[in-house]
Amino acid sequence: MMAPTDGAGGNDANCITLLHFDNAITNASAVSQTWVKASYAAYSSTIKKFGTHSIYDSYRDSGYVAAKIASSTSTIFYNHLSGDWTMEAWVYLPKTYSNHSYISGLFSAQANANGYPYFSFGIDSTGFTLWHSTNGTSLDFDQFYSHAVSTQSWHHIAIVKQNGLLTIYLDGVSQESGIAWSYTPNNTYNNFTVGDYSFVYIDEFRFSNKARWTANFTPPTEPYA
Numbered sequence: 304m305m306a307p308t309d310g311a312g313g314n315d316a317n318c319i320t321l322l323h324f325d326n327a328i329t330n331a332s333a334v335s336q337t338w339v340k341a342s343y344a345a346y347s348s349t350i351k352k353f354g355t356h357s358i359y360d361s362y363r364d365s366g367y368v369a370a371k372i373a374s375s376t377s378t379i380f381y382n383h384l385s386g387d388w389t390m391e392a393w394v395y396l397p398k399t400y401s402n403h404s405y406i407s408g409l410f411s412a413q414a415n416a417n418g419y420p421y422f423s424f425g426i427d428s429t430g431f432t433l434w435h436s437t438n439g440t441s442l443d444f445d446q447f448y449s450h451a452v453s454t455q456s457w458h459h460i461a462i463v464k465q466n467g468l469l470t471i472y473l474d475g476v477s478q479e480s481g482i483a484w485s486y487t488p489n490n491t492y493n494n495f496t497v498g499d500y501s502f503v504y505i506d507e508f509r510f511s512n513k514a515r516w517t518a519n520f521t522p523p524t525e526p527y528a
Contacts, residue, residue, distance in 0.1 A: 313509065313527025319383060320372075320510040321527055322497065324358040328370050331527075337373035344369040344498070352393040352457045352506040353526040358497075359504045369498025369505060380495050380510070389515040390424070391461035392497070395504035396454040399428045421486075424462055424471075426503065428452050431471055431478070435486050443486065448479050457506075459522035465514035475520045 314321050314331055321331040326346050328338040345361035360369050372380075421439075425432035428451070435444035450473065452458060461472040469482035497508050507526055 313523065317511045317513040318509060318527070319379060319512055320508070322370065322508040323354050323526055324356055324370075324506055324508070325354040326356045328358070334379060336377075336379055339371055339373055341369055341371060347504055350395055350397075350504050352395070354506070357393075357395070357504045357506040360498060360502070369496075371496040377495050383510075383512040384422070386512065387465050387514040389461060389463045389509070389511045389513065391459065391515070392508040393457050393459055393506040394426060395457050395506075396426075396428055396452060396502070397504070398454055400502045423499070426452060426460060428454050433469075433471075433482070435484075437486065446482075450478050461516065463514050463516055465517060470516075472516065472520070475516075475522045477519055 314333075316333075318332045319334050320336065322328060322338065323331060324346065326348075328340050330336050330338055340358070341360075343361050344358055346356040346358055348356050350359075351357040358369050421436060423432070423434040425434075430447060430449040430452070433444065433446045433448070434442055436442050448471065452473065459472075459474050461475075463470045463472065464484055467483065467485050468480070469484045470480040471478045471482075498505050507523075509527060
């Protein structure tokens, strides 16, 4: 049974970050923070889910960051990652890639490419990856979940943490659940990115400090407001 979408109160008091990517990276939530478009990131007005644009890595075959929060304001994520939270976005896979495209990740403040993230979630046409590193040099958690994800179409992806357990939703349907997640954030690594090694188009990214969904749901049909 599908639960109703939580979109009606989308940009509410529990919304920490809301990025529409409408030809700009501006956080629409009430929580003050600064986001930066990376050098190789670009906006697409033709492949988009909502609004006027989506974002993607225009140099995607080499893998660069699409968007990242400025380190001066990234501590807002550490204030919430130990409790319940939800990360979600709409993604469009233009074709099949062998590498998993990270929707979001909390990386080292220095060189993202040279260190492991505190948290990273990836997707490609064959499934999902989930990473965790406490020290930034080795992985505490490294798991691949095999699921077919169609290309050349938009998909709603949500990762929900509730009571120390993760659930991964694809288009409102649970794909993996009961993933134990008790890791404590290490605030040495304070660069939160959306679209690192991004081989996908991304639209409507939201990070909330609550478990938005605890059962299958109908994905939003309009941008959060």
